[in-house]
Amino acid sequence: MKQTTVDNLPGIPADHTNKTGPSSASRSPILFLAVLCFMYLVLYIDRVNIATVAQRMMSDLGLNNTRFGLAVSAFAFPYALFQLIGGWTSDRIGAQKTLVACGIIVCISTVATGLASGLTSLLLARLFLGIGEGAAFPTASRALIDRIPSSSWGIAQGITHGSARLGNAVAPIVVVTLLAYFSWRGSFVLLGLGSLIWIVLWLIVDHTPSSRSQADNGQLPIEHQPVPSIPWIKLAKRMAPVTLVDFCYGWTLWVFLTWLPSFFLKSYHLDLKSSAIFTSGVLLGGVLGDATGGFLSDRLYRRTGSLQAARRNVIAFGMLGAFLFLLPVVLVHQLNIVAICLSAACFCSELVVGPIWAIPMDIAPRYAGTASGMMNFGFGIAGILSPVIFGSVLDLTHSWTVPFFASICLLLLGAALTFFIRVDIPFESSPTSSQ
Numbered sequence: 114m115k116q117t118t119v120d121n122l123p124g125i126p127a128d129h130t131n132k133t134g135p136s137s138a139s140r141s142p143i144l145f146l147a148v149l150c151f152m153y154l155v156l157y158i159d160r161v162n163i164a165t166v167a168q169r170m171m172s173d174l175g176l177n178n179t180r181f182g183l184a185v186s187a188f189a190f191p192y193a194l195f196q197l198i199g200g201w202t203s204d205r206i207g208a209q210k211t212l213v214a215c216g217i218i219v220c221i222s223t224v225a226t227g228l229a230s231g232l233t234s235l236l237l238a239r240l241f242l243g244i245g246e247g248a249a250f251p252t253a254s255r256a257l258i259d260r261i262p263s264s265s266w267g268i269a270q271g272i273t274h275g276s277a278r279l280g281n282a283v284a285p286i287v288v289v290t291l292l293a294y295f296s297w298r299g300s301f302v303l304l305g306l307g308s309l310i311w312i313v314l315w316l317i318v319d320h321t322p323s324s325r326s327q328a329d330n331g332q333l334p335i336e337h338q339p340v341p342s343i344p345w346i347k348l349a350k351r352m353a354p355v356t357l358v359d360f361c362y363g364w365t366l367w368v369f370l371t372w373l374p375s376f377f378l379k380s381y382h383l384d385l386k387s388s389a390i391f392t393s394g395v396l397l398g399g400v401l402g403d404a405t406g407g408f409l410s411d412r413l414y415r416r417t418g419s420l421q422a423a424r425r426n427v428i429a430f431g432m433l434g435a436f437l438f439l440l441p442v443v444l445v446h447q448l449n450i451v452a453i454c455l456s457a458a459c460f461c462s463e464l465v466v467g468p469i470w471a472i473p474m475d476i477a478p479r480y481a482g483t484a485s486g487m488m489n490f491g492f493g494i495a496g497i498l499s500p501v502i503f504g505s506v507l508d509l510t511h512s513w514t515v516p517f518f519a520s521i522c523l524l525l526l527g528a529a530l531t532f533f534i535r536v537d538i539p540f541e542s543s544p545t546s547s548q
Contacts, residue, residue: 142260148318150276152311156246157280159223161370165288166297182504185371186497187236191243193493199248200486208256216312218245220305227301255482258474266474271407271467278399285389343483351540354533355472356491361527362465363495365520371500380513381448398456399463407467420536424468431464432528439521443514477540
């Protein structure tokens with residue numbers, strides 16, 4: 114496949130659209146990708162800000178670790194379900210309308226979190242947030258597939274999810290800064306209202322269609338072709354190994370997103386500001402890991418011509434690396450060593466993201482939204498189980514070692530499960546099939 118590139122984003126074409134049409138700038142893949150990156154950053158700030166204010170929120174609302182873990186995991190119930198609903202919706206009505214609806218829901222639910230008066234209202238706010246964010250990510254894959262060449266799907270997914278990890282990294286610093294001037298409640302209200310900005314940007318850059326398909330095949334963009342019935346059962350069977358690997362990866366990420374600030378605060382007796390800085394440092398490793406994993410995966414694909422090697426090998430390498438770097442975290446109690454190892458583990462685990470999000474697009478581009486939702490359903494299930502189990506074990510044992518061992522074991526299992534993924538066999542289904 115012939116491909117032109119720009120210097121600042123290797124592998125992403127500067128503009129492969131028809132420049133005689135209206136507003137070619139609005140259809141530039143680079144600008145389009147930038148707005149998606151901003152969306153990922155905002156969504157993750159709104160998702161993980163609760164971890165930074167955990168101790169203050171727990172004190173004000175009378176929550177222990179188990180109840181706080183339950184509130185965090187409440188987000189993941191609709192998040193998991195709306196991976197499937199959001200992916201299906203974006204395949205049926207398109208990405209633009211779906212993402213606008215997601216943005217409005219995220220705004221309202223983030224503000225509602227700041228207004229929570231107890232466990233029940235906090236649970237409702239987090240459930241509503243899970244609806245908006247759950248539908249957003251498979252929809253973003255649906256949007257990417259028509260605007261980015263297939264040879265660059267790995268790096269595109271890596272860059273966008275790297276922005277999500279940047280949101281993880283800056284959230285503690287942003288929230289701590291807001292806490293200097295406002296209460297934790299006020300910080301949620303401001304962040305919720307601020308999240309409306311990306312909706313406006315999204316409407317600006319996505320108001321006209323662009324076409325990866327036209328550039329590659331001389332055909333209509335996939336999103337403008339009639340969508341057949343989704344072959345749910347057949348597609349779910351094909352995506353099952355990817356879903357299981359995503360669960361194993363997601364368990365560890367949920368631990369990082371939910372418990373790192375409290376880990377540094379409690380285990381090393383740091384103040385809120387210092388724990389936020391250490392948490393941000395760890396999660397910045399994930400930003401580099403996302404972009405690196407996507408770049409390596411696409412580079413391997415161009416050099417070998419093998420999707421199997423390009424996707425599976427990078428995923429397995431990343432999970433094994435995270436497994437090795439988490440071992441010192443439970444064996445050593447020295448702050449600097451633990452922080453460095455956590456950063457390296459976060460980097461390695463995030464190598465997984467670019468290639469694993471590209472796999473649904475590789476296997477079933479016609480059903481990219483639905484297939485991405487099926488894959489990330491595993492991440493959602495991990496989000497249901499990981500925070501509450503981690504918090505419960507922490508309350509029972511008063512030790513951080515035992516719950517961290519679960520992540521270590523699941524990373525090793527995930528690396529083994531990658532060998533059941535078959536990216537090299539395209540998904541085929543009758544256009545009229547529904548099973």
